Amino acid sequence: MKFDILKKDEGSRARAGSIHTDHGIIETPIFMPVGTIGTVKGIHQKELEDVINADIILGNTYHLYLRPGIDIINKAGGLHKFISWDRPILTDSGGYQVYSLSNNRKIKEEGVMFSSHIDGSKHFFSPEKAIDIQKNIGADIIMAFDECTPYPCEYNYAKRSMHMTHRWLDRCMVHMKKTEGLYGYEQCLAPIVQGSVYKDLRKQSAEYIASKDADINAIGGLSVGEPHEDLYAMTEIVTDILPEDKPRYLMGVGTPANLLESIALGIDMFDCVLPTRNARHGLIYTNEGVINIKNSKWAEDFSPLDPELGIETSTRFTKAYVRHLFQVKELLGPQITSLHNLSFFLKLVREARTRIIDGTFVEWKNQMVVKLQTRL
Amino acid sequence: MKFDILKKDEGSRARAGSIHTDHGIIETPIFMPVGTIGTVKGIHQKELEDVINADIILGNTYHLYLRPGIDIINKAGGLHKFISWDRPILTDSGGYQVYSLSNNRKIKEEGVMFSSHIDGSKHFFSPEKAIDIQKNIGADIIMAFDECTPYPCEYNYAKRSMHMTHRWLDRCMVHMKKTEGLYGYEQCLAPIVQGSVYKDLRKQSAEYIASKDADINAIGGLSVGEPHEDLYAMTEIVTDILPEDKPRYLMGVGTPANLLESIALGIDMFDCVLPTRNARHGLIYTNEGVINIKNSKWAEDFSPLDPELGIETSTRFTKAYVRHLFQVKELLGPQITSLHNLSFFLKLVREARTRIIDGTFVEWKNQMVVKLQTRL
Numbered sequence: 001m002k003f004d005i006l007k008k009d010e011g012s013r014a015r016a017g018s019i020h021t022d023h024g025i026i027e028t029p030i031f032m033p034v035g036t037i038g039t040v041k042g043i044h045q046k047e048l049e050d051v052i053n054a055d056i057i058l059g060n061t062y063h064l065y066l067r068p069g070i071d072i073i074n075k076a077g078g079l080h081k082f083i084s085w086d087r088p089i090l091t092d093s094g095g096y097q098v099y100s101l102s103n104n105r106k107i108k109e110e111g112v113m114f115s116s117h118i119d120g121s122k123h124f125f126s127p128e129k130a131i132d133i134q135k136n137i138g139a140d141i142i143m144a145f146d147e148c149t150p151y152p153c154e155y156n157y158a159k160r161s162m163h164m165t166h167r168w169l170d171r172c173m174v175h176m177k178k179t180e181g182l183y184g185y186e187q188c189l190a191p192i193v194q195g196s197v198y199k200d201l202r203k204q205s206a207e208y209i210a211s212k213d214a215d216i217n218a219i220g221g222l223s224v225g226e227p228h229e230d231l232y233a234m235t236e237i238v239t240d241i242l243p244e245d246k247p248r249y250l251m252g253v254g255t256p257a258n259l260l261e262s263i264a265l266g267i268d269m270f271d272c273v274l275p276t277r278n279a280r281h282g283l284i285y286t287n288e289g290v291i292n293i294k295n296s297k298w299a300e301d302f303s304p305l306d307p308e309l310g311i312e313t314s315t316r317f318t319k320a321y322v323r324h325l326f327q328v329k330e331l332l333g334p335q336i337t338s339l340h341n342l343s344f345f346l347k348l349v350r351e352a353r354t355r356i357i358d359g360t361f362v363e364w365k366n367q368m369v370v371k372l373q374t375r376l
Numbered sequence: 377m378k379f380d381i382l383k384k385d386e387g388s389r390a391r392a393g394s395i396h397t398d399h400g401i402i403e404t405p406i407f408m409p410v411g412t413i414g415t416v417k418g419i420h421q422k423e424l425e426d427v428i429n430a431d432i433i434l435g436n437t438y439h440l441y442l443r444p445g446i447d448i449i450n451k452a453g454g455l456h457k458f459i460s461w462d463r464p465i466l467t468d469s470g471g472y473q474v475y476s477l478s479n480n481r482k483i484k485e486e487g488v489m490f491s492s493h494i495d496g497s498k499h500f501f502s503p504e505k506a507i508d509i510q511k512n513i514g515a516d517i518i519m520a521f522d523e524c525t526p527y528p529c530e531y532n533y534a535k536r537s538m539h540m541t542h543r544w545l546d547r548c549m550v551h552m553k554k555t556e557g558l559y560g561y562e563q564c565l566a567p568i569v570q571g572s573v574y575k576d577l578r579k580q581s582a583e584y585i586a587s588k589d590a591d592i593n594a595i596g597g598l599s600v601g602e603p604h605e606d607l608y609a610m611t612e613i614v615t616d617i618l619p620e621d622k623p624r625y626l627m628g629v630g631t632p633a634n635l636l637e638s639i640a641l642g643i644d645m646f647d648c649v650l651p652t653r654n655a656r657h658g659l660i661y662t663n664e665g666v667i668n669i670k671n672s673k674w675a676e677d678f679s680p681l682d683p684e685l686g687i688e689t690s691t692r693f694t695k696a697y698v699r700h701l702f703q704v705k706e707l708l709g710p711q712i713t714s715l716h717n718l719s720f721f722l723k724l725v726r727e728a729r730t731r732i733i734d735g736t737f738v739e740w741k742n743q744m745v746v747k748l749q750t751r752l
């Protein structure tokens with residue numbers, strides 16, 4: 001996996017780059033739509049390719065491991081073939097869902113015992129198992145198995161957990177080298193910085209992760225409920241330490257404003273369920289601010305949903321129509337708003353990239369973050 | 377509204393024709409996807425145009441009247457504009473849902489009092505009101521207000537009801553002429569033959585309807601639970617009487633085999649929720665038979681969903697993948713199967729048309745009805 005930096009912004013730490021994978025090039029900064037369980041909710045793969053134009057999507061190891069199961073994905077020839085998606089895929093390690101969804105989880109040095117949230121069946125994830133599963137899924141980018149601490153998190157717990165995450169990383173790296181990839185293309189391992197909202201821990205963790213010289217470095221344990229100031233402060237401390245010549249991935253972030261501010265701090269990759277989850281609740285993002293399409297104020301508004309975005313559905317359908325679809329709980333409502341929001345997020349990071357390249361990023365970013373947080 | 381018959385089949389009563397409307401040509405025989413409440417469930421309008429290639433869709437007056445309400449549709453400039461669909465639309469009269477969905481309905485000569493299934497609010501539909509609503513919706517084809525008798529139905533009730541439907545038709549026709557269309561294009565009224573499964577009543581009703589010389593004639597009150605023999609027997613009696621030079625619409629029918637058999641009896645138009653409702657339950661139609669994609673036998677079947685249909689999703693995605701989507705209850709499952717089934721129904725009637733034109737209809741139909749009823 002190769003990362004080229006095309007341009008560094010002079011007014012911020014933002015960079016425009018390209019990650020070269022065996023499934024194609026990822027132009028950064030990039031937002032990765034979340035394809036939880038082998039599908040980005042409500043979106044056809046063709047729409048991901050042709051309308052949203054996603055360079056890479058994310059899959060959730062925990063969900064895929066439980067259903068359809070690794071055996072079926074393996075027999076299909078990997079997740080790319082199973083879901084018919086020929087561009088890069090990143091998988092998380094499964095840890096996050098084990099902590100947030102499963103029952104009776106017990107975290108020990110060896111790994112985590114947990115019960116499936118679906119049928120209560122007992123399972124065990126370890127650093128080695130998380131690598132094996134992700135290799136079988138066939139992710140281009142494999143995430144290290146970590147503990148994502150909740151917010152708030154007591155200092156001593158955060159510190160102990162961070163060191164365990166570091167030891168787990170070492171086990172992941174050893175195991176990663178032990179076995180060949182199954183599908184003939186390169187799979188790389190991305191370690192994760194933890195340390196909750198404690199500056200000294202974040203610094204220490206970033207230094208540890210930086211020392212591993214990985215192809216991609218990730219920042220985890222943020223966007224879990226902490227104030228935005230903490231998110232940005234921790235991100236800044238960490239990006240200051242992580243290698244400049246490798247992509248930096250801020251996990252689980254965030255709002256459009258979060259994306260732009262984090263790009264300014266040197267982040268290259270994002271993922272978040274926000275655009276699709278909010279879409280299903282009728283919240284859509286536009287350049288002028290956020291619209292709650294279920295609001296009665298749109299009932300007789302026959303202007304396009306968003307004429308600026310430039311995708312067919314958002315130009316073609318009116319606010320009144322999309323509001324009606326939500327009123328009557330028709331599938332087409334979330335289909336349209338999900339397509340809209342993901343297209344918006346991708347267009348936003350693409351615009352950021354263009355602005356970085358032409359040297360107008362900071363000024364544009366400062367105007368946009370105000371507009372993006374307006375409620376229409 | 378003009379109907380051209382291009383070819384009459386020599387081995388059956390099937391015909392290939394074209395209905396000319398101000399929103400474009402409908403090539404018959406045709407299947408009309410049901411766009412209940414301003415949307416064909418799970419299907420983008422662009423997919424209706426480009427993938428399914430529907431010449432006309434159906435809207436439900438009862439649902440649209442309740443939500444978004446006629447006022448909003450009117451302000452939008454009619455249903456075509458409201459939902460952004462520029463091809464023909466047919467609306468039912470609202471009667472069927474009043475009888476099947478609403479509460480506390482009271483059918484009298486003047487009309488029907490009923491309570492909304494949504495909020496219990498009281499409403500009144502009469503022949504005149506049904507015309508006014510459909511004119512406001514802006515349907516190209518307006519259905520007469522009738523009573524659709526249930527199955528089974530006692531002879532005397534069916535007879536009384538049929539005569540009331542005839543009197544209601546006369547009121548519809550008078551009222552239809554009283555007011556101009558609102559949107560500048562032609563709207564025509566289609567009367568409906570009733571008479572339950574009684575041959576003498578069906579004959580009498582067909583003669584009454586035929587005497588009105590309407591642009592399109594419909595057959596109602598079938599496909600409500602009666603045996604297939606009754607469906608075909610009643611259809612045959614009625615098509616024998618209805619004018620040959622006008623399109624015949626068999627309401628609420630049916631399975632792919634029902635379509636082909638009814639085309640052979642001289643039917644030109646169909647609508648049914650079957651392809652979309654069954655799609656949402658994981659039943660898909662193929663040239664080789666019906667597939668229940670939720671069945672475990674498909675769990676590791678990595679062959680295309682249906683390579684023959686020729687649409688992208690059905691070629692691209694495997695049975696195993698679509699089964700997985702249903703297992704995990706993801707939206708994309710019904711989206712794919714709905715697109716598949718509607719494309720299948722449209723392709724089937726188009727193939728029937730081609731077969732009628734080239735003189736191979738009956739032979740093909742007899743082979744197909746066997747295959748279409750196979751369970752795979």
Ligand SMILES: [Zn+2]
Pocket residue numbers: 162163164166167208
């Ligand atoms: Zn450590």
Ligand SMILES: [Zn+2]
Pocket residue numbers: 538539540542543584
């Ligand atoms: Zn009569």
